[in-house]
Amino acid sequence: MLFSLAHVAFAALALVQQIDTTVPVQQGQRLVVDSHGGDIDVTTWARNAVRVEAESGPRGGVEVVTAAGTVRVRTEGRRGPAPAVDLRITAPAWMGLDLSGVYTDVTVKGARGPVNVETVQGSVDVTGGEGLVSLSSVEGSVSLKGARGRIEVHSVNDDVNVSDATGDIVAETVNGEIVLERVDATSLEATTVNGDLGYDGPIRSGGRYELSSHNGDVTVAVTEQTSASFTVSTFNGDFESVVPVTLRDARKGKRFSFTLGGGGAQVSLESFQGTVRLVRPGQAGKSE
Amino acid sequence: MSDQWTDRLSEYLDGELPDDERAELEMHLRHCVACGAVLADLKRIVARAQGLEDRGPERDLWPAIAARIGAAPRREVRRWSFSLPQLAAAGIALMALSGGAAWLLHPAAMLPLASRPLASRPLAPVSAPRPAGQPLDGLRQGDSQAVLAVARQPRGAVVGYDAAVADLERVLEAGRGRLDTTTVRVIERNLATIDRALAQAQRAVAADSANLYLNSHLAETMRQKLELLRQAAALVSSVS
Numbered sequence: 001m002l003f004s005l006a007h008v009a010f011a012a013l014a015l016v017q018q019i020d021t022t023v024p025v026q027q028g029q030r031l032v033v034d035s036h037g038g039d040i041d042v043t044t045w046a047r048n049a050v051r052v053e054a055e056s057g058p059r060g061g062v063e064v065v066t067a068a069g070t071v072r073v074r075t076e077g078r079r080g081p082a083p084a085v086d087l088r089i090t091a092p093a094w095m096g097l098d099l100s101g102v103y104t105d106v107t108v109k110g111a112r113g114p115v116n117v118e119t120v121q122g123s124v125d126v127t128g129g130e131g132l133v134s135l136s137s138v139e140g141s142v143s144l145k146g147a148r149g150r151i152e153v154h155s156v157n158d159d160v161n162v163s164d165a166t167g168d169i170v171a172e173t174v175n176g177e178i179v180l181e182r183v184d185a186t187s188l189e190a191t192t193v194n195g196d197l198g199y200d201g202p203i204r205s206g207g208r209y210e211l212s213s214h215n216g217d218v219t220v221a222v223t224e225q226t227s228a229s230f231t232v233s234t235f236n237g238d239f240e241s242v243v244p245v246t247l248r249d250a251r252k253g254k255r256f257s258f259t260l261g262g263g264g265a266q267v268s269l270e271s272f273q274g275t276v277r278l279v280r281p282g283q284a285g286k287s288e
Numbered sequence: 289m290s291d292q293w294t295d296r297l298s299e300y301l302d303g304e305l306p307d308d309e310r311a312e313l314e315m316h317l318r319h320c321v322a323c324g325a326v327l328a329d330l331k332r333i334v335a336r337a338q339g340l341e342d343r344g345p346e347r348d349l350w351p352a353i354a355a356r357i358g359a360a361p362r363r364e365v366r367r368w369s370f371s372l373p374q375l376a377a378a379g380i381a382l383m384a385l386s387g388g389a390a391w392l393l394h395p396a397a398m399l400p401l402a403s404r405p406l407a408s409r410p411l412a413p414v415s416a417p418r419p420a421g422q423p424l425d426g427l428r429q430g431d432s433q434a435v436l437a438v439a440r441q442p443r444g445a446v447v448g449y450d451a452a453v454a455d456l457e458r459v460l461e462a463g464r465g466r467l468d469t470t471t472v473r474v475i476e477r478n479l480a481t482i483d484r485a486l487a488q489a490q491r492a493v494a495a496d497s498a499n500l501y502l503n504s505h506l507a508e509t510m511r512q513k514l515e516l517l518r519q520a521a522a523l524v525s526s527v528s
Contacts, residue, residue, distance in 0.1 A: 102468075102527075103468075120468075120471060120523065121468065121470065121471060138471065138474065138475070138519070138523070139470070139471065139474050156474065156475070156478050156516060156519070157474045157477070157478055172512075174478040174481060174482060174512065174516060175477070175478050175481050191508065191512070193478075193481055193482055193485050193509070193512060194481050194485075212505070212508065214485040214488075214489075214505075214509065215485070229324055229325070229328075231325040231328065231329075233501035233505075235492050235501075235502065235505075255499075255500075255501045257322055257324070257325040266328050268325075268328070268329075270501065270505065272485070272488065272489065272492075272505055273488070
């Protein structure tokens with residue numbers, strides 16, 4: 001176990017402790033950060049090492065432990081939960097990230113590996129990420145840019161934004177809007193209860209796109225080349241389209257279907273009491 | 289809308305149509321967008337059921353679950369076909385079982401947030417507890433008698449759902465003192481938002497009970513409530 005407990009840095013007793021620790025890492029290791037309060041700010045570099053910088057007060061400390069599969073960074077309190085400690089971490093771009101906190105804003109820039117972020121009272125802002133990219137916050141917004149792979153973005157009480165991303169996407173919030181801009185998804189599920197939904201990106205042949213809101217508008221960008229079978233459902237809302245469509249079926253509850261082009265993709269757009277819109281590219285993320 | 293074929297789509301999806309009828313239906317699907325849309329809905333429901341994690345409980349939980357939802361005893365496995373309203377009811381039952389009982393019964397939910405494996409984290413997709421030793425392979429009777437029982441008796445689905453919600457609400461109520469007051473307020477505000485949406489969806493379904501969209505939307509909103517309660521309960525556990 002070359003890396004088993006190879007390095008431990010702990011600073012808890014000094015009144016104000018500057019922490020600046022760098023530990024070597026190997027391909028395949030994952031960075032696990034657990035912070036009760038304070039920001040987690042991760043940037044990347046080309047070195048195979050993880051650098052942890054923080055400033056700890058008298059009641060807390062930061063523990064850095066390397067093991068075979070992980071580098072674990074944890075804030076600790078001498079009695080009870082750790083006080084707020086801002087963590088600035090530099091890691092290899094390839095490194096998988098597993099970051100969690102409670103009163104914690106999380107920022108990641110330049111990741112090229114899997115990213116998992118969970119926070120309760122804080123926002124999440126990630127640039128990059130490949131493979132499984134899973135971001136969640138209860139009270140804060142979630143923003144993801146430039147990711148590739150399986151993307152899962154969740155909030156409860158705020159907005160979700162995904163841009164310049166590629167892959168299979170699940171986006172969900174309760175009380176916020178969801179905006180997906182310049183997104184290339186072959187599978188998309190986006191759901192909000194009380195907010196608008198917008199998707200602006202190619203609709204791929206064979207892809208499945210499901211967007212659903214209870215109270216908000218659902219807007220999807222289409223072009224002359226769009227080839228998809230659309231199903232639009234609304235109970236108490238409207239439907240608007242910049243492209244002419246022929247409605248082949250209309251049922252009770254305002255549910256109807258139509259096809260653009262050859263119908264290569266399946267698109268389901270639902271809003272219980274909002275407007276479903278087909279717009280031109282560049283317009284889907286804009287509120288009416 | 290072709291009623292003749294719409295009622296056969298479930299059999300088609302299950303691969304149970306005779307060859308000649310299957311060919312005729314496939315011909316029909318080429319030009320009937322409406323039937324294509326319904327078929328897509330059915331596939332979505334089945335895909336979601338199949339997508340539930342195949343993780344059996346550590347002990348046989350079926351007797352207690354069956355008692356709660358009033359399901360029949362286990363019988364030998366065979367395939368079933370569903371009408372559209374039955375599928376919607378089955379979806380609700382799956383969500384009730386997976387959203388409530390799975391959280392309560394999964395030991396990983398009691399671990400601290402950062403210690404839990406990804407699949408059991410609060411916002412991960414829900415898992416479905418089923419009788420031990422029975423694999424999930426589409427909507428088969430052997431997956432869960434409960435699903436089929438409530439499919440035939442939609443009221444049973446609501447009973448199971450209500451019980452799951454009540455269980456999670458008790459966990460949240462018991463642990464609310466351990467959560468930050470701001471977090472509690474946010475959770476309650478969002479639960480209220482979902483409850484308002486639920487009430488509207490329920491009224492709409494009551495007025496048009498055969499509407500697949502309304503049933504599906506109601507089920508989805510119920511799932512969202514369960515998911516938020518499950519997440520809140522997991523937060524309580526993580527700070528215990």
